[in-house]
Structures are given as C-alpha cells and as structure tokens.
Amino acid sequence: MTQKLLLMAAGGTGGHMFPAQALAEEMLRRGWRVKLSTDARGARYTGGFPHMTEITQVSSGTFARGGLLAKALVAPKIAGGVASMAMAMRRDRPDVVIGFGGYPSIPALGAATLLGLPRMLHEQNGVLGRVNQLFATRVHHVACGVWPTELPEGANGIHVGNPVRAAVRERAAAAYIPPGDYPMSVLVMGGSQGARILSDVVPGAIAALPPEIRGHLRVSHQARDEDSARVSEFYAAQGITADVQPFFHDVPARMSEAQLVISRAGASSVADISVIGRPSILIPLAAAIRDEQTANARGLVEAGAAVLIPESALDTASLSEQIASVLSQAQGATQMAHAALDAGVPNATDRLVALVEHLAEEETE
The missing domain is CATH 3.40.50.2000 (Glycogen Phosphorylase B;)
Incomplete structure (x- = not known):
C-alpha cells in the first residue's frame, strides 16, 4: 500500500509553525509522509520538526510591507509560486493539503485549489488571518483553534482546538504547586x-x-x-x-x-x-x-x-x-x-488528525 502524503503550508511565525509541527509529529507516527512548504522566516522554526519531514522553501510575498514597486512585484511572485507548486503536486500528488496561515501558504493552497485536491485550513486565532480569510470558502474544512471563530458565510468551520507540540503534551496537567513562602x-x-x-x-x-x-x-x-x-x-x-x-x-x-x-x-x-x-x-x-x-x-x-x-x-x-x-x-x-x-483542548492534535484522515478517505471513496 502506498504511503499517504500530507502537504502542510505555513507562514513564518511560531503561531503557524507550532501547530504544524504537532500535526507532523502525529502523521509521521501514523505512517504518512509529510511535506512542509514555508519561507525563509518559517525555516527558522523547523529545528523542532521530526527529521523525516520534507521541508521546501517557496516563493511568495506579502502586500503588507514595502513600497509601491515591492508591492507591484508581489503578484507575479505569488503566481510563480503557485505555478511551480502545481507542477510539483502533479509529480508527487498530496492526499491532503492543509494551510496554517501566512503568505507562504498561498502557493500550496492556490495550487491545490487549481488542481481540485482535498484541502483544508487550520486557523489558530479567534479571527481569521488574511490568507485564511481568502481561502476559507475555497477549502473543504476550516479547523478552528478557538471557538467561536468569526467565519465568512459558506465556510465549513469545525472546532478542533490548537495542537500543541509533544513537549507540551508531555507536561499536560502537570501538578500545580500553589504560591507560598518558598521559591x-x-x-x-x-x-x-x-x-x-x-x-x-x-x-x-x-x-x-x-x-x-x-x-x-x-x-x-x-x-x-x-x-x-x-x-x-x-x-x-x-x-x-x-x-x-x-x-x-x-x-x-x-x-x-x-x-x-x-x-x-x-x-x-x-x-x-x-x-x-x-x-x-x-x-x-x-x-x-x-x-x-x-x-x-x-x-x-x-x-x-x-x-x-x-x-x-x-x-x-x-x-x-x-x-x-x-x-x-x-x-x-x-x-x-x-x-x-x-x-484547554489537550486532544486537539488527535481531532485535527481525524479531520485530515477523514478528508483523505472521502477522496478515495
């Protein structure tokens, strides 16, 4: 049986990358291949990812920074990123594509939308980020870290919670020593x-x-x-x-x-x-x-x-x-x-995994 492939796309902040890391840890444990698509900023957070994660840096851009010339060059840069990602997906077809937010997730989500692949988002915050707002009605599910999350009409929101890294799960519900006259x-x-x-x-x-x-x-x-x-x-x-x-x-x-x-x-x-x-x-x-x-x-x-x-x-x-x-x-x-x-939602990772696996199964039925 061929190994299933999950392609994750995330921007360069810890807020996007930590839930992606948690999902990567569990999907690899379940025998999936996992690819991560990010930018140079995001690559700084990949040290904690399992070594079996295949990491690629993509070409994307943001309209939020830079002068007029920089902004004028963003659209061609993103289009190039989407085109090259679509070619890569044709060669190595993901079973599910999931975006965690941030501009570097645009190429993967854009290509998955063009190719009609199973795709979803995970939104960590109680309000959708710009990129997730753009794709919320173009994906099968929006997995929400905070509930309720403000969603556009037509988006299929499901509360899963925010996955935490294995190091956090190991300390889940650690005994609390109340404050007192000691250190x-x-x-x-x-x-x-x-x-x-x-x-x-x-x-x-x-x-x-x-x-x-x-x-x-x-x-x-x-x-x-x-x-x-x-x-x-x-x-x-x-x-x-x-x-x-x-x-x-x-x-x-x-x-x-x-x-x-x-x-x-x-x-x-x-x-x-x-x-x-x-x-x-x-x-x-x-x-x-x-x-x-x-x-x-x-x-x-x-x-x-x-x-x-x-x-x-x-x-x-x-x-x-x-x-x-x-x-x-x-x-x-x-x-x-x-x-x-x-x-808290300590089983958020399991809930997100179940959603990914369900989406992959729906596609094969």
Whole structure:
C-alpha cells in the first residue's frame, strides 16, 4: 500500500509553525509522509520538526510591507509560486493539503485549489488571518483553534482546538504547586512581536511587589536581544533572580514549574497555558490588526483562569497589583490553574488528525 502524503503550508511565525509541527509529529507516527512548504522566516522554526519531514522553501510575498514597486512585484511572485507548486503536486500528488496561515501558504493552497485536491485550513486565532480569510470558502474544512471563530458565510468551520507540540503534551496537567513562602517562578513571554512593552513594564511591576512575595521569586523573562541587557541589569539591581533570554527552548518545562505566566495572548501561548494548566495574566497585542489576541484570551478569561489587561491599561502599578493578587492567594491561584485545564483542548492534535484522515478517505471513496 502506498504511503499517504500530507502537504502542510505555513507562514513564518511560531503561531503557524507550532501547530504544524504537532500535526507532523502525529502523521509521521501514523505512517504518512509529510511535506512542509514555508519561507525563509518559517525555516527558522523547523529545528523542532521530526527529521523525516520534507521541508521546501517557496516563493511568495506579502502586500503588507514595502513600497509601491515591492508591492507591484508581489503578484507575479505569488503566481510563480503557485505555478511551480502545481507542477510539483502533479509529480508527487498530496492526499491532503492543509494551510496554517501566512503568505507562504498561498502557493500550496492556490495550487491545490487549481488542481481540485482535498484541502483544508487550520486557523489558530479567534479571527481569521488574511490568507485564511481568502481561502476559507475555497477549502473543504476550516479547523478552528478557538471557538467561536468569526467565519465568512459558506465556510465549513469545525472546532478542533490548537495542537500543541509533544513537549507540551508531555507536561499536560502537570501538578500545580500553589504560591507560598518558598521559591516561586514567574514566566514572562512576549512572543516575536510583542516583547518590548513587557520588557518595559514587567520588571518594574515585579520590583514593586511586597517584599514577602518578591523575596521568593525567580523570573524567566523572554526579551528581545536589544532589550535583554537592560532587563537583566534591572532585575540584578533590584536583587531579583532572573533568567533573561530572547528565546526559551524549554518553555513547557518552565511553564510547568511556574506559579504564574505573564504573556501575550498568541494562540500557541494560550493553548500551552491551558494544556499545562497555569494561572495567567494576558496582555493582548494592541498592534494586532484584527484584535485576534483578545479573541484568543476570551476563553481563559471567561473561565476564570486568566486576568486580561488591555495594552492601553498596562502600567507598572496595575500589573504589580494583579501579580500580587495571584501570588498572595494560594487557593485562588489553584482554582485558576484548574480552570485553565478545563478550558484547554489537550486532544486537539488527535481531532485535527481525524479531520485530515477523514478528508483523505472521502477522496478515495
């Protein structure tokens, strides 16, 4: 029996790539071949993908950046990408094509649409991204990470949740140690776009905590390269133990040890927080065009698992007050951790796999 082939297409952010990685891990385990089509930015996130994943870089472009000339060259670039992808698909026909969003997914989805191949989307956020918006009514299914997701009329949306990587699943529902008068951990995550304001506000908010809380804290703080020296120096000057890095390769381990997570509300971060089950303070990215991060946070906030602070209301005093509120109430923090677990979808990968396999079977019937 011939091996089935899944072609995944994803743009160059962790939000798109982490769910793709989770799906690749499981489809390979089930005996499928898996190809990933991405761009140079996306290739930076492929280190964690199983080595059997066949990775190709594609030609695509975005109308969102650059001057008039750059924008004028985008359409021919995308058309070239679609044409070359269609030729590749004729040579090695995928059983299913799935797009995870981002401009680099256009060539694969465009070619699959032209050739009439089984195709679907996975949308991580509560609001469709531009590319997924474009293809939502041209695919068989839109697998939604957040529910409800705003969908155009005619799109077939199915709630599957956001798949998390194997390293996160291994820490699912890790025992929560409530805050107390012993060493406590706080994990601060800003994401690739939104780390600057957290680096500006969080250290001061932690320094302003009552001494009986601050004296027990260890902080893991994700900060951009250009901010990490000043953030480290500030924590050191305040006598706060802190590990400041631009990227943590062991986020699941740090999160499972944390009493509190302070984070942007990116889809992958929210999924990790809910699967591991931790209290959180979420600060949606104000620059997000569709305000998708507020939509992402809604489930945890409504469940009583997270405190939401809009970026416009974020300052040292208000954040310090919220941190103190969580870390001074062991029972309340434990309830938040349990509520996060209840809001999570730990089997999101299995649900997405079932959808992929069902789509492949429908095609062969």
